[in-house]
Amino acid sequence: MEENKIQLDCLLNADLHCHSRCSDGTLAPAELALLVKEHGVQLWALTDHDDLSGVKEAAAASQKIGLPFLAGVEISTCFGAESIHVVGLGVDADDVVLQQGLSEIRQGRNQRAQKIAQALEKLGIKDALAGALRYAGNPDVISRAHFSRFLVGQGICKDNADAFNRFLRKGKPAYVEHEWISMEECLSWIHGAQGVAVLAHPGRYRGLSKNQRRNLFTEFCALGGGGVEVVTGNHSTEEMVQYTQMAQHYGLLASRGSDFHSPDESRICPGALPLLNSNADPVWRVMANRIIY
Ligand code: AMP
């Protein structure tokens, strides 16, 4: 093994879920690379929502500071009525089918954003689309997080949690149902781009019954899904244990990621989560040939 190569075991401080301003994070990809390195992360992945435009900058910045990097993307999909996120790790960011597919999802996001703005207008909140766009680092990717920042910036909400609880989350007046792509299509794009598909933050899908959750795992495995996030900023300690067991049960590799968005907003800093349990099988074990050094 070359000297600069990292040991791909459970003790690795890997953070394989981070957002830049190319989606709904607030830092540029190169700034994020520096911050992640400062926090002691040894391997990281940029995983912007439905977008790969930050990958080149992140890879170049990481190489410059000697930080191993994986190209990634967090794709929005549908499983029944629940919106499910799938992280593609080690993808070829130039893959044309993946690029085209993501571009279609972004168009759908755009249409949804117009409907969210109309819903807010009905509630007396004007110009929310233009307002949200002021917070978007990449006008191609408009997320509810941008609407949330707008609502906070206007003094309508006291923080992002308040904006989601009163307006943006499911069941609230500015929530808009949206048909994302199927998991089947999503996994075929990730696999076509030589990536590994990882089920993101499974503990967050609160709309799923126990049975539906099992079906989600079964279907994800049947489609060739490779891993699941067990240690994530979205999981409680109990959920980390529970999903480490689920990963073993379903023969999925275990992933770890903060889901970092912003130094001002994120509770969890990159790399600050517990390490994987020593009995977990880390997803980075199979990614040696995808890591950019
Ligand atoms: P979208 O993909 O546009 O539906 O937006 C989802 C994004 O909104 C997530 O990736 C988070 O960045 C953010 N988000 C979702 N729920 C919350 C919440 N309760 N509080 C703060 N941010 C949230």
Ligand code: MN
């Ligand atoms: Mn987000």
Ligand code: MN
């Ligand atoms: Mn997510």
Ligand code: MN
């Ligand atoms: Mn995320």
